[in-house]
Amino acid sequence: MLALGTSAFGQSADSTATAAAPGLAEATSYYAASVGTAAHLYNGTEYIDYSRKYSVLNGNQFFEVNEERPATIIYDSFRYPNIPIRYDVLLDQVVIRQPNSPLLVKLISEKISRFTFLGHTFVRLVGSEQVNPAIQTGFYDLLVEDGDKAQVLAKRLRKVQERSTLKGIEAKFAKADRLFLRKDGNYYPVKSKSSVLSVLADKRKELNRYIQEHHSSFSADAREAAVVELVKYYNTL
Secondary structure (H helix, E strand, C coil): CCEECCCCCCCCCCCCCCCCCCCHHHHHHHHHHHHHHCHHHHCCEECCCHHHHCCEEECCCECCCCCCEEEEEEECCEEEEEEEEEEECCCCEEEEECCCCCCEEECCHHHEEEEEECCEEEEEEECCCCCCCCCCCEEEEEEECCCCCCEEEEECCEEEEEEEECCEEEEEEEECCEEEEEECCEEEEECCHHHHHHHCHHHHHHHHHHHHHHCCCCCCCCHHHHHHHHHHHHCCC
16 A cells, blocks of 8 residues: 655645755754754765765765755654755665764654755655555655645656776766656556546646647657646646
8 A cells, every 4th residue: 555754735835944944064064963852863874975986976866866865854753954865866865974973874764754955855755566566665856846736756766787898897977867647546557648638638728728838848858847837737727
């Protein structure tokens, strides 16, 4: 059975974030000052940056930036704002640094219900092969949330391509994101205009008109934005 982490769909996408995200230095200082009351937040296992084994690296395994940025995390049902993190997309792991230490730690994923990072809200979904196998357990980027209507989620993924060169092993980290619609409690993978319209068939006529009027493109580079805008429109109907 599919389940959502605590408050995954009950709040606005940025309700757990502060009004204005502080800079990394301020977030690091805040974290270090509050670590006494948040010690269990970083009691996971050590994170080893496996990308260092490559001699040549194109891209990386992290979401958006290969640097720590402040995040707000719901961990063990407690809210921790301004925690500097990196999100390893390949391993689906939230990584933090112990204050005043070079040691990197992987947070325990099962204890994270959501985190807000770089303007994105990630929620943890728990799936099974028996009920709606389209979803695998992990963190999903919540792109559109609208109560009882349709939601759009993205599973941020990476594929690693390796090849031997005179300089050593070269690796290329390529995006391989997948999009999903959530409607009536079910999750549907979407890859094209027709797959989106199939899920939202009750408003197919209106959606087709919107696509034509806005010249929406569902090519690989434009698909995510097109799906988001189309579902936002659907939720107004």
